[in-house]
Amino acid sequence: MKAYVIDHVADDPGHALRAVEKNPPLPGPGEVRVRMRSASLNFRDLRIFRGQYRPSLPLPLVPLSDGCGIVEAIGDHVREFIPGDRVATTFFQDAPSGGSPASSSRVTLGCERDGVLSEWVTVPASGLVPVPDHLSDSEASTLTCAGLTAWNALMEGDSVRPGEVVLIQGTGGVSIFALQFARLSGCRTIVLSRHDEKLERARKLGASETINIRACPQWEQEVLKRTDGRGVDRVIEVTGGESLPRSLEATRTGGQIQVIGVLSGVESRVSLLPVLMKEIRLRGLLVGDRPMFLRMNRAVEANRLIPVVDRIFSFEEAVEAYRMLDRGAAFGKLVVRIADP
Known part of the structure; x- marks a missing residue:
């Protein structure tokens, strides 16, 4: 063979x-x-x-x-x-x-x-x-x-609820599955990417909103603006590295960050203050x-x-x-x- x-x-x-x-x-x-x-x-x-x-x-x-x-x-x-x-x-x-x-x-x-x-x-x-x-x-x-990782992040344990806001990083395999499952659950979705053409495809697939992080490098501030300062309920964190502190800033009090990938690195300098003060749950998962x-x-x-x-x-x-x-x-x-x- x-x-x-x-x-x-x-x-x-x-x-x-x-x-x-x-x-x-x-x-x-x-x-x-x-x-x-x-x-x-x-x-x-x-x-x-x-x-x-x-x-x-x-x-x-x-x-x-x-x-x-x-x-x-x-x-x-x-x-x-x-x-x-x-x-x-x-x-x-x-x-x-x-x-x-x-x-x-x-x-x-x-x-x-x-x-x-x-x-x-x-x-x-x-x-x-x-x-x-x-x-x-x-x-x-x-x-x-990819499919099962996204399902685990959104639907297992404390699953998402209709009306919640889910922030999705990128447009790779896990991220697009997350967009599809979040839509099935009745969630509002915000998708991040560096490429306008991919963001357009994400919108056609049902993304509620998109942000080009090349044009808007301080994307966490834009996320807060779009959620009236509240922050998102859940982040699909596939980037790692320098992205994690931004995800903490963009997450609401009592929200969750599903740590899935390390596309930009396996190490991150993170202040524990927002984790403590906002009672954010960081959840690492492997498929x-x-x-x-x-x-x-x-x-x-x-x-x-x-x-x-x-x-x-x-x-x-x-x-x-x-x-x-x-x-x-x-x-x-x-x-x-x-x-x-």
Whole structure:
């Protein structure tokens, strides 16, 4: 079978990724072999081939965690799936719950174990979920990480309520899913970006308001102005770095900041004063578990939600998909088509 592997750390994906031939994996007890059709990329995937995410990972490694395919064969004791079922991979593997962030299992696809940029994969049955019938393979492949992270940030625990104001940073995969879920919940949304064309697309997708942070670098002040000095109820913080102090300023008393990404850096100098005085809740989250994934998929199906796929690349164009993601050019998700239906 054809697959891509990361065989050494490099700055450019063209130097790190190599196409190889491997033997199709056979499913053991409790395992499922899936014929992959589509895979989608996340920012984490850039950091992995550069050695920034888990520097000690053993190489070579098949990358990517998010994929959709067809069950081809099952091992003994598998009852949940049969050949022909269409499934998506879960981010966490090797745990009965699918590997919640609280679990002692931190085995993830495309990192601690081989991922889905391959014609076939074999994973535990607990590492798969059925996908909504109305989605294409490309659309379904985007749910695993970006979709579930946004769902977790807005709908799990203390979920958003209709009429609340949600501030969304950027227009990447997690951010666009957050916009879609916030709209389904009846929230007012404010989207930040440096690009007018992306902000226009966000408005067409239903964003209530947008702010170009290149033209308005003190965006936290503009957010306060637009909320009559109150601040937003919740921030989808995907930037990190110098963005976090601004997010604290833009958040209302008793509001929440969902810390999801580190696009501008993993370190931030933050005054604790606004956290204390405004009683702001900072919540870090890492995707979500399998039961959460199933809940999200029920909502996606009930509302006929369609994930936003910016571009679909052929299997041979996988390196170019990485490069487009690295340029920050995507609106929503980038997908690699591994096989046609």
